[in-house]
Amino acid sequence: MTKSPAALSLTGLTKRFGAMTAVDDISIDIREGEFFTIVGPSGSGKSTLVRLLAGLEAPTSGRLHLRGLDITAMPANRRPTAMVFQSLALFDHRSVGQNIEFAMKMKGVAPEARRLRALELLRLVRLPESYYARPVTQCSGGERQRVALARALGSDPEILFFDEPLSAIDYRLRKTLEVELKELHQRTGKTFIYITHSLEEAMVLSDRIAIMRAGRFEQIGTPDEIYRHPTSRFVASFMGEVNILAVSQTPAGPVFADLDCAAPEAAGAFAVLRPESLRPDASAPVTFAATVTQKLMLGSRTQFHLRAGQAALIAEIAAGSGASLSLGETARFGFDPADIAWVQA
Amino acid sequence: MMRRNPGFWFALPLIAAMLLFFAAPLVIVVWFSLMPPRSFDLTTDFGLQNYQSAFADGYGPPLMWSLIGATLTTAITAALAWPTAKILHRHAGRWASIVTALIALPIFISESVRLFGLSVFLMPGGGILAGTLKALFDVQIGTILNTRFAALLGMVYIHFPFMLFPMLLGVGMIPADRIEAAQDLGAGRWAILREVELPLAAPGLLVGGLLTFVLCLGANAEAAILGGRAVTVITAAIEQRFNYAQDWPMGAALTVLVILVTAALVFPAVRRIDLNRIIRR
Numbered sequence: 001m002t003k004s005p006a007a008l009s010l011t012g013l014t015k016r017f018g019a020m021t022a023v024d025d026i027s028i029d030i031r032e033g034e035f036f037t038i039v040g041p042s043g044s045g046k047s048t049l050v051r052l053l054a055g056l057e058a059p060t061s062g063r064l065h066l067r068g069l070d071i072t073a074m075p076a077n078r079r080p081t082a083m084v085f086q087s088l089a090l091f092d093h094r095s096v097g098q099n100i101e102f103a104m105k106m107k108g109v110a111p112e113a114r115r116l117r118a119l120e121l122l123r124l125v126r127l128p129e130s131y132y133a134r135p136v137t138q139c140s141g142g143e144r145q146r147v148a149l150a151r152a153l154g155s156d157p158e159i160l161f162f163d164e165p166l167s168a169i170d171y172r173l174r175k176t177l178e179v180e181l182k183e184l185h186q187r188t189g190k191t192f193i194y195i196t197h198s199l200e201e202a203m204v205l206s207d208r209i210a211i212m213r214a215g216r217f218e219q220i221g222t223p224d225e226i227y228r229h230p231t232s233r234f235v236a237s238f239m240g241e242v243n244i245l246a247v248s249q250t251p252a253g254p255v256f257a258d259l260d261c262a263a264p265e266a267a268g269a270f271a272v273l274r275p276e277s278l279r280p281d282a283s284a285p286v287t288f289a290a291t292v293t294q295k296l297m298l299g300s301r302t303q304f305h306l307r308a309g310q311a312a313l314i315a316e317i318a319a320g321s322g323a324s325l326s327l328g329e330t331a332r333f334g335f336d337p338a339d340i341a342w343v344q345a
Numbered sequence: 346m347m348r349r350n351p352g353f354w355f356a357l358p359l360i361a362a363m364l365l366f367f368a369a370p371l372v373i374v375v376w377f378s379l380m381p382p383r384s385f386d387l388t389t390d391f392g393l394q395n396y397q398s399a400f401a402d403g404y405g406p407p408l409m410w411s412l413i414g415a416t417l418t419t420a421i422t423a424a425l426a427w428p429t430a431k432i433l434h435r436h437a438g439r440w441a442s443i444v445t446a447l448i449a450l451p452i453f454i455s456e457s458v459r460l461f462g463l464s465v466f467l468m469p470g471g472g473i474l475a476g477t478l479k480a481l482f483d484v485q486i487g488t489i490l491n492t493r494f495a496a497l498l499g500m501v502y503i504h505f506p507f508m509l510f511p512m513l514l515g516v517g518m519i520p521a522d523r524i525e526a527a528q529d530l531g532a533g534r535w536a537i538l539r540e541v542e543l544p545l546a547a548p549g550l551l552v553g554g555l556l557t558f559v560l561c562l563g564a565n566a567e568a569a570i571l572g573g574r575a576v577t578v579i580t581a582a583i584e585q586r587f588n589y590a591q592d593w594p595m596g597a598a599l600t601v602l603v604i605l606v607t608a609a610l611v612f613p614a615v616r617r618i619d620l621n622r623i624i625r626r
Contacts, residue, residue, distance in 0.1 A: 056525050076528045089526035093544045102540070106531035155530050 013062035022048040024215035040212030082157035097132040103155030258311035268342030277339035278315035284334025377597035395598035415561035422508035491573030499567035515549015
């Protein structure tokens with residue numbers, strides 16, 4: 001396999017605001033045509049990072065190369081990139097068509113050519129052509145999302161940036177737009193760099209995910225790698241509901257301190273165990289007694305909140321697999337150590 | 346009746362006041378403008394002689410000077426107020442409030458006092474500007490006092506705050522992310538100004554422009570104190586008709602003409618302003 005040139009290459013990119021370091025020495029190559037997602041909690045510096053990439057902020061130090069060309073000092077209006085803003089930042093005083101044509105107008109494209117391209121983009125983002133003359137103020141939330149996307153594509157960018165564009169949208173519409181965005185990525189073949197605080201969203205969309213914390217990338221990997229092999233408790237807990245068990249060393253060997261049971265072949269300081277790995281099965285390799293404190297029906301699964309010794313745990317069991325445990329009941333739960341992802345910190 | 350339409354009864358005092366103190370004087374002015382020249386009675390002897398002589402007797406140039414002065418002043422104050430408003434908006438906080446207060450403060454001082462101050466500043470020989478330059482650098486300069494330029498300078502000086510404050514509201518209506526989006530899509534400084542900033546700030550601009558223009562049209566003191574006899578504005582001509590020439594019908598006719606010109610400009614503009622939008626932001 002030949003190595004394709006990096007679409008965007010970050011070298012030691014750093015941004016400080018006074019004493020606060022928002023982006024701390026980040027280096028990474030983003031491949032051509034990749035859907036790269038940066039996930040982090042608020043305040044992790046992910047928005048600042050994307051603003052650095054788009055040229056809306058200047059880095060304190062570090063370099064930025066686009067296909068080998070140094071664009072560190074290039075102003076935003078000359079970079080061949082486009083951004084979909086969290087607020088969308090649509091021009092409310094203009095029509096849908098004028099919004100989409102904005103970048104083309106700036107480049108001096110003739111009005112008729114602009115119109116044809118705008119209509120093409122409307123079809124691409126699945127809006128009817130009749131929307132061309134409509135004021136953006138008369139569009140619904142989902143339609144505005146699509147207009148913002150078409151406007152960004154209107155500049156024919158080499159790279160598209162997305163700064164949490166779906167965060168303010170209701171669940172159903174978000175799911176629809178996620179699928180459309182993924183299809184759009186496949187159809188256009190462009191490089192997408194996406195910012196979100198939802199690892200779930202990142203999993204659905206991305207080829208590669210970077211988990212960001214305090215201005216640094218904590219882990220970079222494919223969705224599968226991040227899911228199966230988190231390298232820290234932070235990454236593991238970002239995935240949502242997950243059990244994390246601390247391991248202590250005793251003269252008799254390593255034990256799960258909270259559960260008060262042996263931890264054979266501990267390969268790290270903490271064991272990350274997904275809720276679906278925990279079963280009410282007394283014959284499992286590792287077992288412990290647990291009391292059911294809450295029982296939630298999730299449709300395809302049933303979720304049990306358990307108390308075992310000092311630990312509060314979560315188990316998820318496929319609905320119909322027989323577990324008829326009720327609230328307050330104590331039973332033996334167990335898991336297979338092979339399902340554990342070991343992390344050091 | 347009271348129960349069926351309480352709104353009308355509550356509005357009645359205001360309606361009466363408006364009719365008595367706003368509509369009635371207007372009617373009287375229009376009525377007087379239709380009376381024979383130099384009469385002091387309101388009769389039914391209507392005629393258009395005053396309007397005919399308004400143009401025949403050379404009141405055209407004063408009206409034109411007033412219009413030119415108002416247009417120039419509006420354009421110049423707008424050009425000065427835009428960057429000022431942008432800077433004050435960007436550095437909002439303590440420092441900006443002090444500067445804003447300093448700009449607003451002179452409004453509380455009589456206009457004539459400020460204009461005489463400017464006149465003392467500009468005076469030839471012993472004036473503050475000329476005197477200082479002579480004493481410090483031994484530079485001899487003339488004066489612009491008693492020229493049209495001095496009158497215009499006074500107009501700009503007096504009316505700047507009336508343009509600035511609505512403009513500050515207008516600039517406050519431009520969300521920062523719209524400017525960034527335009528930048529990101531390839532817009533340069535001027536394109537951002539033309540395509541994003543001016544359209545979004547338009548309500549503030551329009552209010553400031555109207556306020557300045559209408560005030561300038563009625564301005565008199567700048568031309569009188571700083572312009573000397575270089576220029577006669579329509580307000581001066583009207584004052585002269587009423588006070589010295591004792592020709593009320595002529596003064597009234599000129600007043601009606603100014604009101605008509607103002608109305609022709611103000612009404613179309615006001616229709617485009619959404620005051621609610623300005624206040625809500």
